[in-house]
Amino acid sequence: MKKSVLMCSIALAFAAAGPARAQVSDDVIRIGVMTDLSGVYLDYAGKGSVEAARMAVEDFGGKVNGKKIELIMADHQNKADIGSAKAREWFDRDGVDAVVDLPNSSVALAVSRMASDKKRVALITGGANLRHTNEECSPYIVHYVYDTFSLANVAGKAMVKQGYKSWYFLTADYAFGASLEKDTSEVVKANGGTVLGSVKHPLNASDFSSFLLQAQSSKAQVVGLANAGGDVINSIKAANEFGITPKQTLVGLLMTISDVHSLGLQQTQKMKFTDAWYWDMNADSRAFGKRFFDRMKRMPNMVHAGTYSAVSQYLKAIAATGSDDADKVMAQMKKVKINDMFAKNAYIREDGRMMHDMYMMEVKTPAESKSPWDYLKLVATVPAAEAFQPLTASRCSMVKR
Structure with missing residues (x-):
């Protein structure tokens, strides 16, 4: 009797531990780079963003905690309806866990709304609209590189x-x-x-x-x-x-x-x-710039560098949590400081704004x-607290008043 109770307890323990060890959906981490591969933002984001994301994946050896990382891409053609349709397909059929880049704010708004509805992560490195961290903020959106407030300010x-x-x-x-x-x-x-x-x-x-x-x-x-x-x-x-x-x-x-x-x-x-x-700001940025140049025969811009950093931070969060569950990943991403070739002593604020100089x-x-x-x-370095919209002016529903 005692032996059967012990075996039952062990079985229950393994049943409980199993999902904790393998909480990656489909045993694959899928990241979609949605960008402009044929239009006005081709050089601004485009193939450079795809390559930057690929470099981040390769730096993890193509796997996180033994789970394969799969990178896919799509051209949104600067049309919100095309971007939205592709995002729905990625989330519903292809099991994409996170989408990154999204140059063109109309597309970024449409896709990030869908990501939020589906509880998937949106890492916006190419879009600029301030609505992402204001009226349309979400627990699943990170606005990573810049926004219209910081550009204007x-x-x-x-x-x-x-x-x-x-x-x-x-x-x-x-x-x-x-x-x-x-x-x-x-x-x-x-x-x-x-x-x-x-x-x-x-x-x-x-x-x-x-x-x-x-x-x-x-x-x-x-x-x-x-x-x-x-x-x-x-x-x-x-x-x-x-x-x-x-x-x-x-x-x-x-x-x-x-x-x-x-x-x-x-x-x-x-x-x-x-x-x-800027690629020539310090030793880390120069090293990344050289790696990118060797592949693309051109230096990366802030969108490409931000895409590499955002994908890297996302994968680090999965490695730390053992899961690609969006809530767990986002909680981890907001918990840690970001120190890499893109930014030093940076962090993701409660409204989803990535704070950096x-x-x-x-x-x-x-x-x-x-x-x-x-x-x-x-000419000048502007600290994050001065560059980006202060939380006191935020219209984000997640900001504590």
């Missing part, structure tokens, strides 16, 4: 303090552009500047001449480019062709080193913009650049 405040007080905006006509223009306008006005107007252009516009003529006629000191990727590149090209830059200062509110490379130093020299990461960068002149991809110099 760093660049807008710095430029107004330097005497550039009158602004006119050239704005991409969708959620991201509207949010970036609004946030920057508020920063400009709060610091004593004025906004003289704005003009909206369609995503992936082919001709910026009429928009820039309106900006030119405003006679504003600053033309704020509330767009990104191919649109910011084409805006700057057209501004140089129209002779706007000698009389008005262009500020790229969302630029990366990829844009500088595409345009060249001659067209971008002395431009200032907000950045979250931001930087004001200036593009070097051709004479200042000493080697390929030696494009930027640091």
